[in-house]
Amino acid sequence: MKLSHKLLPLLALVASTQAYATDGYFAHGYGVKSQGMGGVGIALPQDAIAAAANPAGLGLVGDRIDIGATWFRPQRESELVNTAGGTGFFDGKYSGDDTENFVIPEFGYNQVITPEVTLGVSVYGNGGMNTDYKNGIPLFHAPGASGSAGVDLAQIIVAPTATWKITPTQIVGVSLNLAYQRFEIKGISGFAGFSSSPNNLTNKGHDSSYGSGIRVGWIGQVNDAVTLGATYQSRTYMSKFNKYKGLFADGGDFDIPANYGVGIAIKATPALTLAADVQRIEYSDVDAVGNASLSNIFAGKALGSKNGPGFGWRDVTAIKLGTSYAWNEQLTIRAGYNHSSQPIRKSEALFNILAPGTVQDHITFGATYVLPNQSELSLSYMHAFEEKVRGANAIPGAFGGGDVNLKMYQNSLGIAYGWKI
Numbered sequence: 001m002k003l004s005h006k007l008l009p010l011l012a013l014v015a016s017t018q019a020y021a022t023d024g025y026f027a028h029g030y031g032v033k034s035q036g037m038g039g040v041g042i043a044l045p046q047d048a049i050a051a052a053a054n055p056a057g058l059g060l061v062g063d064r065i066d067i068g069a070t071w072f073r074p075q076r077e078s079e080l081v082n083t084a085g086g087t088g089f090f091d092g093k094y095s096g097d098d099t100e101n102f103v104i105p106e107f108g109y110n111q112v113i114t115p116e117v118t119l120g121v122s123v124y125g126n127g128g129m130n131t132d133y134k135n136g137i138p139l140f141h142a143p144g145a146s147g148s149a150g151v152d153l154a155q156i157i158v159a160p161t162a163t164w165k166i167t168p169t170q171i172v173g174v175s176l177n178l179a180y181q182r183f184e185i186k187g188i189s190g191f192a193g194f195s196s197s198p199n200n201l202t203n204k205g206h207d208s209s210y211g212s213g214i215r216v217g218w219i220g221q222v223n224d225a226v227t228l229g230a231t232y233q234s235r236t237y238m239s240k241f242n243k244y245k246g247l248f249a250d251g252g253d254f255d256i257p258a259n260y261g262v263g264i265a266i267k268a269t270p271a272l273t274l275a276a277d278v279q280r281i282e283y284s285d286v287d288a289v290g291n292a293s294l295s296n297i298f299a300g301k302a303l304g305s306k307n308g309p310g311f312g313w314r315d316v317t318a319i320k321l322g323t324s325y326a327w328n329e330q331l332t333i334r335a336g337y338n339h340s341s342q343p344i345r346k347s348e349a350l351f352n353i354l355a356p357g358t359v360q361d362h363i364t365f366g367a368t369y370v371l372p373n374q375s376e377l378s379l380s381y382m383h384a385f386e387e388k389v390r391g392a393n394a395i396p397g398a399f400g401g402g403d404v405n406l407k408m409y410q411n412s413l414g415i416a417y418g419w420k421i
Contacts, residue, residue: 022384022410023318023340024281025129025153025355026259028362029053030122031106032068032416036366036380037322038336040275042263043219043229044322047378047418048108051122051161053277054217054231054263055173058110058120059163066108068378068416073101076131076408078353080139083395083402090139090402096131096150096356106416116165126155126179126256129355133187137353139399142189149187151354152206155256156180159215169221177213179236179256182206185247185354194309196302197246204243209254211238225267232260235285249287249308257282257289270326277320283313283343290314293351294396311355312348317341322364334366334380342389349391349404356406359384366414375419384410 022028029039031049041050045057047066076096083090110120131150140149156179163173184206192198213236219229236256245252261279268274284290291310301308322336340360344352366380386409395402 022359022362022382023279023338024283024313024316024343024357026126026281027124028318028338028364028382028384029320030124031066031108032070032378032380032414033334033366033368034322035070035382035412035414036334036336036364036378037275037324038338038362038364039318039320040263040265040277040322040336042217042231042261042277042279043227044263044265044273044275045219047416048110048120049106049122049124050108051120051159051173051175051215052124052157054219054229055159055161055175055215056163056171056217056219056229056231057173058118058122058161059165059171059173060219061110063111063421064108064418065421066106066416066418068106068414070104070106070380070412070414071101072104072410072412074130074408074410075100076356077406078137078356079405080395081403081405083139084400086401090400094133094135094137094353096133098132098134098148098150099130102130111421118163120161122157122159122161122175124157124159126157128154129357131354131356136187139395140188140190140353142192145189147187149354150185152182152184154182171219173217175215177215177233177236179211179213179238180208181238181254181256182208183241183244183254185244188354191303194297194303195246196304196308200242200244200246200252201303202247207241207243209238209241211236211255213237213256227265229263229265230261232258234258235282246304248304249291249310250306251304254288255286257286273324275322277318279318279320281316281318284315286310293348295347298396298398311351312345313343314341314345316343330370332368334364334368336364338362338364342387344389344406346389346391347394349389349394349406350399352389352406353404356389356408358387358389358406358408359410360387361385373419375417378414378416378418380412380414382410382412384408
């Protein structure tokens with residue numbers, strides 16, 4: 001494959017900018033075409049980014065290159081009520097939007113080696129989270145401390161992929177997921193007394209982590225109208241964030257959770273395609289994400305310790321629905337809907353001021369126009385509706401008591417250019 005050795009490291013560097021994803025901290029869809037259809041892609045590959053949803057998809061897209069970017073704008077806010085023993089000393093609304101505009105790139109390359117075999121690579125942002133409270137969260141500061149607060153987590157996946165057509169209608173694929181992530185947290189010095197390594201808890205700048213995992217997939221064409229797909233991604237084991245070994249459980253461990261899903265695509269008419277995916281993301285199996293926060297602290301487990309406190313996230317199930325319509329030979333239009341279950345428990349709202357991934361319902365639109373040279377220009381738009389988590393009594397009495405309310409909504413706009421090679 002004639003792929004520049006300089007291109008992938010450059011994409012990895014650019015993609016490590018901050019982002020905040022939508023199905024928990026995973027993206028609602030990968031590739032601009034998929035994003036315009038609610039994120040479906042397990043049984044409906046449309047470009048060379050398809051391995052992000054199902055590696056078998058690259059067996060159906062042919063020789064092509066796709067490159068694009070998504071502008072992403074999350075709006076996040078936290079509210080503290082009845083704090084400090086009912087005096088309201090820390091009461092107020094806190095905006096986490098001091099940084100609010102992000103660009104997330106994507107890239108894919110695929111080549112047919114034989115009629116049965118393809119080799120390719122998909123590069124995409126797996127997800128991430130970002131909050132930036134300009135004036136900090138006073139409740140999180142040590143006495144006398146001040147300054148901004150927030151987190152910045154970004155993940156990039158480079159997925160070399162091979163597919164095999166095992167029968168005329170059955171394709172299997174496998175991706176080696178090579179992962180890079182970086183992280184920073186600031187403004188939580190008030191928790192130093194609960195950390196196993198107080199000097200490695202907060203305000204240490206960015207730290208990097210590397211790891212790998214496997215994604216496998218299958219696509220089967222039942223008949224000319226119906227296609228089924230299934231995929232499984234293993235847990236991606238990452239090196240530790242050593243600068244934050246006093247925060248994340250198990251001495252700075254932050255793996256990417258396993259996930260799996262099934263999909264169906266139906267060609268209802270020559271012009272109209274309907275598709276649906278169901279995806280399960282196992283956040284609770286990663287201690288740093290799934291372990292309870294304050295209840296573990298009060299049980300004597302320090303931040304950063306083995307099986308220590310996390311953010312208390314549940315597993316997430318995402319249901320994705322999409323449709324595309326070929327208006328004519330040049331123009332295809334798309335729409336979709338995505339619903340994910342709520343990862344944040346009300347009792348865990350205090351820690352999740354830093355990671356308020358509350359959104360659940362997304363509506364999407366998209367289109368592709370075929371240019372005179374037969375290359376394609378694609379657009380997508382996503383709106384994630386405002387969702388609130390009301391954490392009554394989420395601040396325990398040891399911290400003065402009170403309620404924590406979280407809310408977020410999001411918008412994104414994607415553009416991509418692709419061509420056959």
